Amino acid sequence: MQVKLIPVTAFMQNCSLLVCEKTMHAAIVDPGGDLDLIQTQVQKSDASVEKVLLTHGHVDHCAGASALAAHYGVPIEGPHPDEKFWLSLLPQQSTVFGLPQVQTCAPDRWLYDGDTVQFGHEVLEVIHCPGHTPGHIVFFSRKSRLALVGDVLFSGSIGRTDFPRSNHIDLILSIRNKLWPLGDDVRFIPGHGPMSSFGEERHTNPYVKNYVTAS
Ligand SMILES: [Zn+2]
Numbered sequence: 001m002q003v004k005l006i007p008v009t010a011f012m013q014n015c016s017l018l019v020c021e022k023t024m025h026a027a028i029v030d031p032g033g034d035l036d037l038i039q040t041q042v043q044k045s046d047a048s049v050e051k052v053l054l055t056h057g058h059v060d061h062c063a064g065a066s067a068l069a070a071h072y073g074v075p076i077e078g079p080h081p082d083e084k085f086w087l088s089l090l091p092q093q094s095t096v097f098g099l100p101q102v103q104t105c106a107p108d109r110w111l112y113d114g115d116t117v118q119f120g121h122e123v124l125e126v127i128h129c130p131g132h133t134p135g136h137i138v139f140f141s142r143k144s145r146l147a148l149v150g151d152v153l154f155s156g157s158i159g160r161t162d163f164p165r166s167n168h169i170d171l172i173l174s175i176r177n178k179l180w181p182l183g184d185d186v187r188f189i190p191g192h193g194p195m196s197s198f199g200e201e202r203h204t205n206p207y208v209k210n211y212v213t214a215s
């Protein structure tokens with residue numbers, strides 16, 4: 001699987017272009033805006049876009065989803081249905097964050113924990129990781145040992161939980177109980193900032209590193 005990161009919007013959100021190397025079919029994850037940049041990368045990669053995937057309903061992750069899906073004539077898959085209220089608030093979110101006006105977004109398929117999504121021959125597992133937002137999901141390629149974690153986890157930090165219906169405890173439990181078991185070797189693309197691995201964060205991230213017990 002080829003992976004291309006395309007930072008978009010004033011928030012430098014990591015939109016990802018994933019391409020199946022066997023079929024050159026692609027998925028675009030979290031197109032928050034700057035569609036011209038995304039479309040240029042699609043052209044350069046010579047891929048044919050098969051679907052748009054969303055981790056959660058924040059405007060910097062999904063403001064471009066409807067327009068991009070319409071442009072390529074493809075469906076939008078994700079997030080989890082608990083994210084409906086955030087998607088319905090997209091127009092208000094764009095006003096609050098000073099981003100271009102955007103309409104609400106209605107996914108063609110809601111995703112649940114344990115679901116899989118496919119493009120070309122690539123399969124991504126869906127992991128429901130509430131906390132930052134209630135319907136946040138993570139996409140995991142078991143074959144590539146790569147996770148796309150949105151705003152759940154960052155290099156050295158974790159997602160904000162000061163939004164309506166955020167929950168700090170849920171977020172910590174999502175990371176510890178659902179991400180760590182995937183393996184220390186798993187590298188991840190966060191919604192913002194540089195990539196890292198679960199092993200690196202388990203050892204160094206002050207918000208979620210393993211407790212050291214005194215003997
Ligand atoms: Zn977010």
Ligand SMILES: [Zn+2]
Nearest residue numbers: 058060151191
């Ligand atoms: Zn974000």
